[in-house]
Amino acid sequence: MKSDATRTLLVTRSDLRCIVEELGADALMDELIRALTEALRTFDGELTEVRKRDGFLLDHPRQPGCLEWMPVMQRGSAVTVKMVSYSPFNPEAHGLPTIIATNSLYDVNTGHLIALMDGVFATALRTGAASAVATRALASPDSRVIGLVGCGAQAVTQLHAIRRVFPINEVLAYDTNPEAQQSLARRTAFLGLDVKVVTLAELEERSDIICTATSVAVGGGPVISGKALKPHVHINAVGSDLPGKTELPKELLERSLVCPDFLVQCLVEGECQQIRPEQVGPDLTTLVKNPDVYESWRQRSTVFDSTGYALEDQVVTALMLRHAERLGLGTSVGLETVGGDALDPYALLREPDAAPVRDLRRATGS
Amino acid sequence: MKSDATRTLLVTRSDLRCIVEELGADALMDELIRALTEALRTFDGELTEVRKRDGFLLDHPRQPGCLEWMPVMQRGSAVTVKMVSYSPFNPEAHGLPTIIATNSLYDVNTGHLIALMDGVFATALRTGAASAVATRALASPDSRVIGLVGCGAQAVTQLHAIRRVFPINEVLAYDTNPEAQQSLARRTAFLGLDVKVVTLAELEERSDIICTATSVAVGGGPVISGKALKPHVHINAVGSDLPGKTELPKELLERSLVCPDFLVQCLVEGECQQIRPEQVGPDLTTLVKNPDVYESWRQRSTVFDSTGYALEDQVVTALMLRHAERLGLGTSVGLETVGGDALDPYALLREPDAAPVRDLRRATGS
Structure with missing residues (x-):
């Protein structure tokens, strides 16, 4: 320019x-x-x-x-x-x-x-792309079922981006707002995927990959129970953008590899707020620079703490x-x-x- | 809107x-x-x-x-x-x-x-206006001679603004760049004032009001000596915008009422960097809210530390x-x-x- x-x-x-x-x-x-x-x-x-x-x-x-x-x-x-x-x-x-x-x-x-x-x-585009990068590094290559918790604008590009790097064949949709939950299928029709409105329990049980992109209130989390998740589940937690606003249960973070997009920011306003710095895994940059090091985590529980990174x-x-x-x-x-x-x-x-x-x-x- | x-x-x-x-x-x-x-x-x-x-x-x-x-x-x-x-x-x-x-x-x-x-x-307009507000509160009402140290873009609006609140009849111009010093008269011709190119020593001796608006390097100050100033001089120090960049001698600040535009910012990048917090006077807001309290300072040495205030x-x-x-x-x-x-x-x-x-x-x- x-x-x-x-x-x-x-x-x-x-x-x-x-x-x-x-x-x-x-x-x-x-x-x-x-x-x-x-x-x-x-x-x-x-x-x-x-x-x-x-x-x-x-x-x-x-x-x-x-x-x-x-x-x-x-x-x-x-x-x-x-x-x-x-x-x-x-x-x-x-x-x-x-x-x-x-x-x-x-x-x-x-x-x-x-x-x-x-x-x-x-922003919608790059937040989707960031989840695609993290998911490719951390989710099981056999992932076929994706669960979307929060069916607003960000859910559309989360699904689109991850669909570009995984052969997704089933989409499970959950939102506390019934209209948003119902209309997701229409808004993502261009992807030609099977979008099912489900209960949160079904979503948690059946998803290989989960994206949380909610407007949960500060202190109102978690938005999923974390019970009965697949052992290899990969979660992109996208909604954090304020101190006190988190989407995942602390116990889930403690048993998962938590990958922040930008550590200093995630400690203030991401899921990383809930855990101690020494419990935090590699950041997205480290993950992408060293994909082999973290490959074994694809069969275990992983979290991408996506607060949004200026890069x-x-x-x-x-x-x-x-x-x-x-x-x-x-x-x-x-x-x-x-x-x-x-x-x-x-x-x-x-x-x-x-x-x-x-x-x-x-x-x-x- | x-x-x-x-x-x-x-x-x-x-x-x-x-x-x-x-x-x-x-x-x-x-x-x-x-x-x-x-x-x-x-x-x-x-x-x-x-x-x-x-x-x-x-x-x-x-x-x-x-x-x-x-x-x-x-x-x-x-x-x-x-x-x-x-x-x-x-x-x-x-x-x-x-x-x-x-x-x-x-x-x-x-x-x-x-x-x-x-x-x-x-920015040029509001920086001029801020100096006019501070100068009206702190300069001697009999001020007629203004000295401009640094004859760039900001000098034009400093002069214009202060001219609106004082019956200035003489402008003394000094700049280390001879072209800028010479061209100030042309650039301020719309004010109909007598602009004289002078030495720094003459400017310091004869000015009732001084504006410093220079691009002095970090660590390169002060830009005036502070010797032989009028006892009632009021100085608008406009150039500070970086840590380490200052325009006035420390001794001058110590004997003057120093009025910061925005204290927390001036302590980091204004003239106030050079003195202790307890040596700093009222900020611009306090000054304007309480003009009578500071009226006696109009016959004494005063400094407006203008780093630029978001308000x-x-x-x-x-x-x-x-x-x-x-x-x-x-x-x-x-x-x-x-x-x-x-x-x-x-x-x-x-x-x-x-x-x-x-x-x-x-x-x-x-």
């Missing part, structure tokens, strides 16, 4: 739709899973500085939410910052997704905002921007007051031709 | 130009000084949560810079986040401002990005957005993947009519 340092590329939901249409959802997910695996395999803490997310607690009427920033810097290149909010009653109260986000890319040489893109779709946002942002550039998508906007006399804040505001207001145009014709 | 929760308002440099053209730069600055004064006077820490900024150090070739986030939440209403970068060699190396920024406004009820605006002009960004963002709305400025963009089935990340990407890519349009005709 070595473009005009006076303009910012906006990549909107419409642009993302064009990318999905052109590539196909499966190819896009496959590419993201590959890119994330590669980013983890080659991760070097000297070159990439990932920050634990921080933010504000939002005083929603019934249940707290949060608005957070997730920054990551690739030295000598770019900073990616995702601003992400969690508002558990958004679907019901506003018809909006629980998770709303935007991803920004900054040039480290100048501080210029290179691009801003939607982060709602990108995943860096990867999905870069991937989407590459496709936007390739396809001539995105809108180039003269946002920042730059490009005039660098020493005069008023210069551009006096020069009528510097950045006409009607200059909003597509970056390249298409 | 209770608009469509599926669209984001972009307020670009062109929109800001329209606002400046319509209002006039003086009226805009006056309004901002009033709004900031009022925000400080009525500040309530229970209602507004201001975060100390945090960020990445940028490894620029000759001198480090930074990319930082400055978040502030008005409970029940909105979160304002400024992303701001400091790249001291931007003007020379890239023809870009030293400080590049964008300001974002989020709805705390949903997490939706309501608006995104340029922060370059907004200032909240005020300038709200003010600019109000004017954009009033004038029908800004561009409404369907950025976030919202507005379809809240439980289906792929829904909008399958519906061709949901958010056409060519739908970028002005929020209201104008």
